[in-house]
Amino acid sequence: MNNCQKELPTHIHKPTFTIMKKQYLLPAMALVIFACKEKPKDEPMEESKPLQDEVIVYEEYMREEPTDPEATEFYEPKVPVVTPGVNGTPPSDALVLFDGSNLDGWITSKDSTAAKWHLNKDKSMTVNDKTGDIQTKQNFGDIQLHIEWQSPKEINGEGQHRGNSGIFLDGLYEVQVLDQNDNPTYVNGQVGSIYKQHVPLAMASVPTGEWNVYDIIYHAPKFNEAGGKIKSGTITVLQNGVLIQDHVEIKGTTPYIGWPKNPPHGEGPLMLQDHGDNSRVGYRNIWIREL
Ligand code: MG
Secondary structure (H helix, E strand, O other): OOHHHOOOOOOOOHHHHHOOOHHHHHHHHHHHHHHHHOOOOOOOOOOOHHHHHOOOOOHHHOOOOOOOHHHHOOOOOOOOOOOOOOOOOOOOOOEEEEOOOOOOOEEEOOOOOEOOOEEOOOOEEEOOOOOOOEEEOOOEOOEEEEEEEEOOOOOOOOHHHOOOEEEEEOOOEEEEEOOOOOOOOOHHHOOOOEOOOEOOOOOOOOOOOOEEEEEEEEEOOEEOOOOOEEEOOEEEEEEOOEEEEEEEEOOOOOOOOOOOOOOOOOOEOOEEOOOOOOOOOEEEEEEEEEO
16 A cells, blocks of 8 residues: 555544535545645656756846846947948948949959959949859958849849849858849749748839848858858848848758758858849949958
8 A cells, every 4th residue: 555545634534524525525535636646755756957948047147136227237348339321321340342433352253353244334333244253352251241232124034034143142142132023933032032041021122123222141150170060150131121031040052953052161252143144233332341
């Protein structure tokens, strides 16, 4: 006989049990069943640790509760002062990659010769069909990127062949540029997609022929010495002020055919795509802030 089979609780005596009223009998039985279900005391209780592990605890806030407001205020480190730009002009700490004056900071990706895209009087550049992708001479890691792009006013082609270009972070990960207005295509390759990886949260393009703005936050993936990826990169994109990619995980390269791959790399260039089908996309006002 174990503990659970022994006796009724001490305040319920046998003689009384037989004449017990129904309203007392049921709660008493429930109490006995509950008592019998309890584990014997010598067995350890199951720990709720796995659940506890999921709870975020801020050790610094576990100390004694402050009563003075100054105890929760600090003055270091000093925050750098950045003068913001006006109407898309760069902030004071930005590195300007293209301001319309020349293409000196850019080369043709396939052979490292001078970039052959068209430089326009309105301080923009336009894809020079089939001359190839262009990229910055300089390499970067994590960046905040501001870039403006324009689909050609004259509509030409359908689907992926209408105003297709792309912005390749580290030269590998494409944020799609496409004239999507009244132009359906696969959604993971539409304007604002991380090509074939992440569908954008919204389609926020301006009318064809007007200037779109992408503001992009890019954190590069990290690789160990053996070349294995140990931390995924992330991309956030705002198109014309609308969040369209929210800190999404880069799963690898963004090829037209095949799965994403994860070749190890360090800092890389910013690359702009010549889609090779007379897409004639324009770019202007390109600047970054290194993070
Ligand atoms: Mg593209």
